[in-house]
Amino acid sequence: MSLTVLYICIVAALPVAMLVLRDLPLVAGGILASGAGERRTVKVLLPVLMAGTLAGLALTPDATRAMLLDVLPSKDLQAFLAIGLSCIVSVLVTSPVSRHTSVQYAFIGAVAGLQLMVEGALDWNLAARYIGSWLLAPLVCGALAAGICRSATRRTGRGVHLAVVDRRLLAASTGASLLLVAAFSWNNALLVDLFPVVIFSDGPLAAGVAVVLTGLVCLLSLRGITAETWRIADRELDIPSVSVFSILLATALTLCLFSSGLVRALGLAPTPLATSGLILSALVGTSLARGRAAVEGEPLLKSAVATALAPLLSILLSYSLGIILNVTPEDEGPAGWTENLTSTWIVLGIVLCAAAVVTYLRYQRRRSLQEQIMRSREQQIYSSRKSLSALEVKAEMNEKDLLNKLEMKRKELVDFAVGISEQKEFMEAVYERLSEIRRLDDPAERDRKMDALLASLRERMYFTREMNDFYAQSEILHKDFNMRLRETFPNLTDSERKLANLLRQGFSSKYIASLMNITPKSVEIGRYRLRSKLGLKRNDNLVRFIKSI
Helix, strand or coil, X not given: CHHHHHHHHHHHHHHHHHHHHHCHHHHHHHHHHHCHHHCHHHHHHHHHHHHHHHHHHHHCCCHHXXXXXXHCCCCCHXXXXXXXXXXXXXXXXXXXXXXXXXXXXXXXXXXXXXXXXXXXXXXXXXXXXXXXXXXXXXXXXXXXXXXXXXXXXXXXXXXXXXXXXXXXXXXXXXXXXXXXXXXXXXXXXXXXXHHHXXXXXXXXXXXXXXXXXXXXXXXXXXXXXXXXXXXXXXXXXXXXXXXXHHHHHHHHHHXXXXXXXXXXXXXXXXXXXXXXXXXXXXXXXXXXXXXXXXXXXXXXXXXXXXXXXXXXXXXXXXXXXXXXXXXXXXXXXXXXXXXXXXXXXXXXXXXXXXXXXXXXXXHHHHHHHHHHHHHHHHHHHHXXXXXHHHHHHHHHHHHHHHHHHHHHHHHHHHHHXXXXXXXXXXXXXXXXXXXXXXXXCCHHHHHHHHHHHHHHHHHCCCHHHHHHHHHHHHHHXXXXXXXXXXXXXXXXXXHHHHHHHHHHCCCCHHHHHHHHCCCHHHHHHHHHHHHHHHCCCCCCCHHHHHHHC
């Protein structure tokens, strides 16, 4: 019995491992891109929710699993080995075409290939229902994503503060993340608990095997999953928060819809779905809603080709492996996995040898490529060192001179700033004197004070010119900073660039208010808007970030 359980775990681990490595990073990457993955409650609830969903489905009979088992001509371990190997090999072969290939469709194709081998024909009615679900699901997901994105954009764009919008989106994304994990587990439970349930029937033992097996695969692949998750979050899903939320919710709703019996009313079959295809469709939907392309046509075409090839190749492999392993129908008696043990080990040996050869060739190719890259880098480093050595002498000679000039320019700018602040104070005094003159009743006294005021104004009439000179000098002194600021953040306004320049020079909010002729409260509002456009978080230091540009 222990050998049987070990055999089941090995066979069941094949599609589970491929599912975890291919689709789980996509789900986790979307959650990280939304910001919900940084919450402690979400980090704790996600694995618990996944394990609970898998265990719950393994404990209770499932209509989708029963429908697939009715089609499966044989339920011995030889048949499961053929399904698992066909699934993983077809996914590996189609992966060079696109990383968005489908483990789920390859799994269903393997079952169909085994049915074709044993019975000599396919259930074309059921096949049409599965294909209809596979074609309709991306369209539904894209339409849902477009509708959710458009609705969320309208609701958040009605004069609501950005901080309030971000807080609401984070709360909504947290709920969508939990729903997505539950829907993902529900939709893909067929691949995880099919073999344990067939052997042990619905119950705690099957649930335990399914959950423990999935947990072990996740732990063994944790480093690779984490790296791929961050890559997806930083590159493929580096889009606005509204779009990420729309993708999460649309994918979760689509998975729930095609996991339930509601699709039977349309004449379709509840089926596992390719998560990568749904996310790509949701990206297209959000792009259409926002009028901005987030995905190109070539990745979509490659994904469609790989998704279509996976089940076809899996059918051929499963058909061939069924012949090699001598899988027989149940009505002819159990094939007896011990009787076919020799064939089983032969197949496993062939697969392991092929995998070893492929791995070795990839390793050699990667090593050769790394060596070429290292030689190229060494040549670049050598030429760069020669150029740097020639520049170091000149740089050392000019360094002190440049520092002295920079300090002199800085002092000059500070003097300008102080002068502008004094000018503003003078103008406030003029306003008070004008108010006082206006209240005088004696015309002679009024004329005398008015002449004195005009004389003072004549001395200070160059305030605007000095202000412009100050900003012009600042632009010249910090030319590289201003150029990098424009290139990195082109959406900043002129006033926001001036504010960033003044903050970089170390001026306080009081002086900045005087220099920009605004109130200190307006300076704080400007700082908040500048933080938002620079993409800073609450704990990031604005001045330190500006100085690092």
